[in-house]
Amino acid sequence: MTKLKDRNDELQTKIDSKKKELASLTGTIKQVQAKPITLPGGNFTVGKDLPEGRYKISTTASSMNYFVNDGEVNIILGTESGFAEPTYTLDLYKGDKIEQGSSVTYTKI
Template sequence: MDVVNNKKKSEDELKKLQSDIDSKKEEVKSWDSKLNSKKKELASVAGQIQKRKGAPKVLPAGYFSVGKDIPAGRYKVVPNGGMGNFFVNEGAKVNIILGYDASLSVKEYVFDADEGDEIQLTTSAKFIPVK
């Protein structure tokens, strides 16, 4: 009889423990969600560049107008192959050399492209929308 009673107690205790485990799993999910939200908030406050929705736009060497050839917005610009000049508004807004040689150029550059800005590239570049 003791064995039957102990089995019943053990089963009840197992059910309670399983319920506690399920409750803790839900609590962990809630904390994970809060943590992810805070990480995004921290990245925003810290000024980290975050990709926006939208496909990157690759422009070849040449002259381009913001609003016509590329939408206005904030972009991270990276070289798409070689090395060359990147000017905006004849160098008044941006005047850099894009490339992968750290001693001669920059690997990426973030800028705000405003409607009507004129872009000049002497090498192909990829424009990645960012926040």
């Protein structure tokens, strides 16, 4: 009887340990962030040069023109305060045409 009680206690300890482990994992979603993509100045196509998705874009240029689909998005992106946007968030879809005057970093959000 003592052996059975000891075995039961041992198993209960393992069960309690696994319950704690499960509780720490339950409801936790680990989201893998994609690495930012930097494209040089030029023309690009979403789905070919850049995956479609929602992005926060930025540049190290003081100011530059940034267009999507011949002006559907038309902003001045840059670090120069006053009139340039330091960052901009947008949705890009397969087939969208991007024209950027300088290097742009795309961070998927």
